[in-house]
Amino acid sequence: MFTTEQWQAGKKIIETLIQHGYEAVFVGGAVRDFVRHKIANDIDIATSALPSEVKFIFKRTVDLGLAHGTVLVIENHVPIEVTTFRTEGEYTDHRRPSDVKFVLSLEEDLKRRDFTMNALAMTANFHLIDLFDGQRDLHNGIIRTVGEPTDRFKEDALRMLRAVRFTAQLGFSIDSLTLDAIKLCSNDLAYVSVERLTAELEKMWLSKHLGKGMSYLGQSNLAKHLPGDFQFEDARWKYLGNPQNVLVCWSFLCLLQEIPNGSDLATIFKLSNELKQQINHLVNATQIRCERLFTIDDLYHFEENILVQAELLSRVLCSDSQQIPVELIVQRKQSLPIQSFRELVISGQDVMEWLNKPGGPWLKDMLSQIEHAVLHQKVANNATKLKEWIMNESNSEV
Ligand code: ATP
Ligand code: MG
Numbered sequence: 195m196f197t198t199e200q201w202q203a204g205k206k207i208i209e210t211l212i213q214h215g216y217e218a219v220f221v222g223g224a225v226r227d228f229v230r231h232k233i234a235n236d237i238d239i240a241t242s243a244l245p246s247e248v249k250f251i252f253k254r255t256v257d258l259g260l261a262h263g264t265v266l267v268i269e270n271h272v273p274i275e276v277t278t279f280r281t282e283g284e285y286t287d288h289r290r291p292s293d294v295k296f297v298l299s300l301e302e303d304l305k306r307r308d309f310t311m312n313a314l315a316m317t318a319n320f321h322l323i324d325l326f327d328g329q330r331d332l333h334n335g336i337i338r339t340v341g342e343p344t345d346r347f348k349e350d351a352l353r354m355l356r357a358v359r360f361t362a363q364l365g366f367s368i369d370s371l372t373l374d375a376i377k378l379c380s381n382d383l384a385y386v387s388v389e390r391l392t393a394e395l396e397k398m399w400l401s402k403h404l405g406k407g408m409s410y411l412g413q414s415n416l417a418k419h420l421p422g423d424f425q426f427e428d429a430r431w432k433y434l435g436n437p438q439n440v441l442v443c444w445s446f447l448c449l450l451q452e453i454p455n456g457s458d459l460a461t462i463f464k465l466s467n468e469l470k471q472q473i474n475h476l477v478n479a480t481q482i483r484c485e486r487l488f489t490i491d492d493l494y495h496f497e498e499n500i501l502v503q504a505e506l507l508s509r510v511l512c513s514d515s516q517q518i519p520v521e522l523i524v525q526r527k528q529s530l531p532i533q534s535f536r537e538l539v540i541s542g543q544d545v546m547e548w549l550n551k552p553g554g555p556w557l558k559d560m561l562s563q564i565e566h567a568v569l570h571q572k573v574a575n576n577a578t579k580l581k582e583w584i585m586n587e588s589n590s591e592v
Contacts, residue, residue, distance in 0.1 A: 223236070404438075
């Protein structure tokens with residue numbers, strides 16, 4: 195694990211800072227993941243050097259928010275965030291602090307971190323600095339705030355949802371005092387921006403212990419304070435398994451509502467238009483699939499991924515529907531005569547020439563008749579056959 199390029203680059207940066215007389219250590223999620231023998235997302239370093247000093251020491255740096263003390267140092271092509279030891283200034287609105295103060299001690303820096311497992315630090319020689327029993331909590335799978343939980347959640351309400359998100363990612367449990375404090379402060383979730391809430395929810399959607407996370411979201415009362423009046427609490431999350439798929443989870447959430455409306459959900463959580471469209475398709479396809487088997491038109495109309503996910507969602511949401519193996523659905527879709535309008539071998543121009551008629555609204559109807567006939571195998575997708583069919587059998591009066 196120490197041998198990955200990232201850790202080696204981090205080690206080099208720490209050693210360089212120490213040679214220049216500063217303190218420097220690994221901190222945050224990377225140390226947590228290191229102790230758990232998991233590959234870290236990104237490696238962070240904390241140092242007593244000020245941002246200007248970090249920039250002076252290293253040749254290749256990028257400013258990443260100097261006010262917050264973060265400089266990106268590029269070492270051997272690996273970018274690593276180096277942040278000056280800091281405490282966070284006054285919290286005036288239950289969100290991010292209005293300012294940060296640089297401090298001289300690592301202890302002060304670790305004290306402002308959210309959970310004991312995230313407040314571990316590690317030297318360049320991989321010795322742990324554990325001021326808040328983070329190792330014990332990691333070992334026992336417990337999420338516990340550093341310090342008094344109510345105070346910490348009052349400072350920054352997002353931490354409550356981070357606790358729940360970590361249960362989903364790591365399969366851990368929330369310490370009972372920490373959980374009680376979340377219940378008490380759950381109202382404050384209203385202070386957090388939708389973008390940050392959505393980012394946390396999407397991290398949950400990609401997690402390996404989704405059922406556990408969703409159960410905590412309900413138990414902690416946070417579900418009730420998320421934007422919109424969506425019903426998040428539902429025993430069926432546990433039967434969904436771990437799709438680790440953002441589209442599937444948003445769509446599932448939507449389908450749990452009395453009147454599913456993908457567009458409302460997407461607007462309230464500020465999802466992209468592309469995701470909104472996909473959610474609408476998946477919700478629609480699942481509703482169809484709960485009523486009946488997919489028809490040829492459904493197989494043609496929906497993308498393969500939507501059909502497959504709709505089949506899987508229907509198994510959780512409408513248990514009385516007959517299960518169809520997803521491979522069979524894929525195979526049926528792939529064996530349709532055409533997959534899209536573009537695959538028709540003739541064009542509107544051909545049709546106008548054959549019927550000797552100028553273009554007009556009739557042409558669009560004619561082309562969709564042709565598309566339908568080919569799809570339902572009334573005529574082959576072949577120019578001669580299509581010409582014959584258009585001349586003889588089509589409703590050319592449209
Ligand atoms: P991930 O694997 O999602 O990156 P992480 O623990 O690294 O998890 P980050 O959001 O990258 O999470 O934050 C890095 C570190 O900064 C955390 O480990 C924690 O020590 C601290 N931190 C992040 N957000 C907060 C917060 N809202 N309050 C206090 N400390 C925080
Ligand atoms: Mg991180």
